[in-house]
Amino acid sequence: MVNSADSEVAAPELRDFGGGPFGVYIHVPFCATRCGYCDFNTYTAGELGTSASPQSWFEALKGELAAAATAFDALPTPTPEVATVFVGGGTPSLLGGDGLAGVLDAIRANFALAADAEVTTESNPESTSPEFFARLRAAGYTRVSLGMQSAAAHVLRVLDRTHTPGRAAAAARQARAAGFDHVNLDLIYGTPGERDEDLDASLDAVLEAGVDHVSAYSLIVEDGTALARRVRRGELPAPDDDVLAARYERIDARLTAAGLTWYEVSNWAAGTAARCRHNLGYWDGGDWLGAGPGAHSHLGGVRWWNVKHPARYADRIARGGLPAAGWEVLTAEERHTERVMLAVRLSSGLPLGELAEDEARAAERVIGDGLAARAGARLVLTDRGRLLADNVVRQLLVP
Structure with a gap:
């Protein structure tokens, strides 16, 4: 939420x-x-x-x-x-x-x-x-x-x-x-x-x-x-x-x-x-503090973002506390989705063991289409797959 x-x-x-x-x-x-x-x-x-x-x-x-x-x-x-x-x-x-x-x-x-x-x-x-x-x-x-x-x-x-x-x-x-x-x-x-x-x-x-x-x-x-x-x-x-x-x-x-x-x-x-x-x-889904107008932060599955305008940002600070405009607690499903979206883009790839059963079947289809390959227990994009990385993510997450 x-x-x-x-x-x-x-x-x-x-x-x-x-x-x-x-x-x-x-x-x-x-x-x-x-x-x-x-x-x-x-x-x-x-x-x-x-x-x-x-x-x-x-x-x-x-x-x-x-x-x-x-x-x-x-x-x-x-x-x-x-x-x-x-x-x-x-x-x-x-x-x-x-x-x-x-x-x-x-x-x-x-x-x-x-x-x-x-x-x-x-x-x-x-x-x-x-x-x-x-x-x-x-x-x-x-x-x-x-x-x-x-x-x-x-x-x-x-x-x-x-x-x-x-x-x-x-x-x-x-x-x-x-x-x-x-x-x-x-x-x-x-x-x-x-x-x-x-x-x-x-x-x-x-x-x-x-x-x-x-x-x-x-x-x-x-x-x-x-x-x-x-x-x-x-x-x-x-x-x-x-x-x-x-x-x-x-x-x-x-x-x-x-x-x-x-x-x-x-x-x-x-x-x-x-x-x-x-x-x-x-x-890799790490933690970071984002400071400054409009900056985003992430800590332990909580994400928040600051007010955007520098004048409003400074006013919030002057009144004390953090200048967050909003925040959300990521669900397990949302964190998984982000993990897939980001890890697929890395040369180190996505651990196949992290995929649900229907996602694993989709991964097999992606491999069959030549968009990715197995590198040990990981799914790694091929050269052609890098050109279609967003498409690969969609196939994995919407089997």
Whole structure:
């Protein structure tokens, strides 16, 4: 059942920690400009006016972290060390190196950070520099994820991206020079007007930058975005499924040949150490605290989400407690559904023993269709199955 709160400060019905790794996600809701394809909970300075600022957000964030730590301390199970931190958005790099160092200090002030914690921040290439990366390393960040999308100028224009071609790869090289062993570049493929040679140029740039992780996502036209309006008006064609499949195969072939292997349908890494441990925590059904406007959290089968607007978020914190807009206690069936949906997408696969009898029969059909194979006692997608991962999930859950 989903619970919601209107005028009152809401707090979820917290349960004990699940025993797995515990992560912290920080949502930075600020962007310099709005990309045409983006439907994330982000705001430009013009959209916010004087209602909120990075300073008011940071003060509220510190309040939320303190309130969450107090609530967790009241649980019978001790709060585990924070194994992973991920600062996302929005554009966290707009906070600057000192601002991001302050975010990590605020986490340390309220939670015990594991000695080997993975600490990641997303960054826009245009708001980074060698000095920025050096400050992050000194603060304790271990991983950087940079939004590249494409190396083709005309593709970036369609996406309303502000960085110049080549800047993302240059930023990745600067991050590596500053001492970051783990650097990710994000790609988006299937943008209207993108050609095979544009994608090849993007992959060339990624590989020349020497990063150890690549995320590649097919363009999705989200309702309510500027891109959706352009497609609806006929200014741009909608992404073509056959083109998207061909582009995915092209990406996978190039990255695999370069030594980056898939470990989740949209993610490739140069070895186990290069995988994003924070995201694996999501995909493996772990526990995490999401702090910041609109952030989602999960603890012991309870999920809650914060109010979205930064001004309302700060007001909730000022009145005390957690700024939850609503929460839900997941049923055993819901947790199983999520487990299947997420585990199927991983290269480690889904344990066949976790499937109900009718789901196991569906798994046999999926194997017979060549969409998955047995890897010991696990169901693992084939190359063709990765292209149809959502279809595989539907077959398993609706036999």
